[in-house]
Amino acid sequence: MPRYAQLVMGPAGSGKSTYCATMIEHCQAINRSVQVVNLDPAAEHFNYPVMADIRELIQVDDVMEDDSLRFGPNGGLVFCMEYFANNFDWLEESLGHVEDDYILFDCPGQIELYTHLPVMRQLVEQLQQWEFRVCGVFLVDSQFMVETFKFISGVMAALSAMVMLEIPQVNIMTKMDLLSPKAKKEIEKYLDPDMYSMMEDNSVGLRSKKFRKLTKAICGLIDDYSMVRFMPFDRTDEEGINIVLQHIDFSIQYGEDLEFKEPKELNEEPSNTNFDELFQDKADS
Ligand SMILES: Nc1nc2c(ncn2[C@@H]2O[C@H](COP(=O)(O)OP(=O)(O)OP(=O)(O)O)[C@@H](O)[C@H]2O)c(=O)[nH]1
Numbered sequence: 001m002p003r004y005a006q007l008v009m010g011p012a013g014s015g016k017s018t019y020c021a022t023m024i025e026h027c028q029a030i031n032r033s034v035q036v037v038n039l040d041p042a043a044e045h046f047n048y049p050v051m052a053d054i055r056e057l058i059q060v061d062d063v064m065e066d067d068s069l070r071f072g073p074n075g076g077l078v079f080c081m082e083y084f085a086n087n088f089d090w091l092e093e094s095l096g097h098v099e100d101d102y103i104l105f106d107c108p109g110q111i112e113l114y115t116h117l118p119v120m121r122q123l124v125e126q127l128q129q130w131e132f133r134v135c136g137v138f139l140v141d142s143q144f145m146v147e148t149f150k151f152i153s154g155v156m157a158a159l160s161a162m163v164m165l166e167i168p169q170v171n172i173m174t175k176m177d178l179l180s181p182k183a184k185k186e187i188e189k190y191l192d193p194d195m196y197s198m199m200e201d202n203s204v205g206l207r208s209k210k211f212r213k214l215t216k217a218i219c220g221l222i223d224d225y226s227m228v229r230f231m232p233f234d235r236t237d238e239e240g241i242n243i244v245l246q247h248i249d250f251s252i253q254y255g256e257d258l259e260f261k262e263p264k265e266l267n268e269e270p271s272n273t274n275f276d277e278l279f280q281d282k283a284d285s
């Protein structure tokens with residue numbers, strides 16, 4: 001039986017932990033069993049129950065306080081993640097093996113983890129060895145996406161992760177609930193954008209010919225990978241959350257091997273099933 005995982009990635013503060021908490025709530029509501037593993041050794045608090053927490057293995061504060069290491073917060077985090085990569089047996093033990101596992105991994109926000117450090121790739125390979133089908137979920141804050149150049153840099157970050165990890169990836173624009181109706185309209189063109197026309201729109205502001213050429217080359221690269229699509233994520237919109245989840249499920253073929261389960265039978269009748277009486281009461285009043 002395959003197992004399923006979402007690797008929830010994205011820059012600092014993009015909403016990864018909130019995404020995990022929202023997904024868990026949503027899955028509980030639709031009666032689906034999903035667990036979260038916290039992989040952020042610097043996390044202080046999160047609003048979801050965890051199945052496993054990397055801080056049981058190592059914490060950034062301990063690394064920073066260690067006199068022989070003397071790391072700052074970023075170096076400390078990289079050290080923790082490398083330590084984690086050398087101790088995957090801790091994760092194996094924490095995960096156990098439940099049939100049809102579906103696990104969200106809430107990752108740290110340091111962007112270098114997804115662009116050039118090998119840790120996340122090692123994690124993906126390890127998960128695949130444990131029969132997980134892994135989908136990358138890359139989050140970008142919609143607040144930063146309302147201008148073309150910010151958008152391009154967000155896309156480049158998502159693209160680096162995709163090229164580095166070589167797994168299916170779904171890109172998500174978070175915090176849609178914070179946008180004004182005008183900004184919401186504006187952002188629609190960024191969800192499924194045409195990079196070239198987007199560049200043309202802004203080329204008046206480009207400083208030099210060289211800069212314009214470089215931007216054009218970058219837009220071409222993004223277009224070639226055809227991965228510029230973003231899905232909007234509004235944590236207050238259940239239907240939208242469901243669409244995102246279906247999209248991710250589809251990319252890892254979740255549900256194809258599931259066995260049909262009979263719904264649980266109710267043992268006793270609920271107490272207020274005397275509908276005749278109920279309607280009669282209503283009609284009388
Ligand atoms: N209104 C709104 N706020 C959000 C949403 N997602 C996240 N936030 C807020 O954004 C801030 C950062 O969210 P987190 O979920 O902690 O982000 P993160 O990516 O886990 O952050 P790091 O783990 O520090 O990298 C918090 O104050 C959240 O309440 C959202 O969809 N809507």
Ligand SMILES: [Mg+2]
Binds near residue numbers: 016040106
């Ligand atoms: Mg977080």
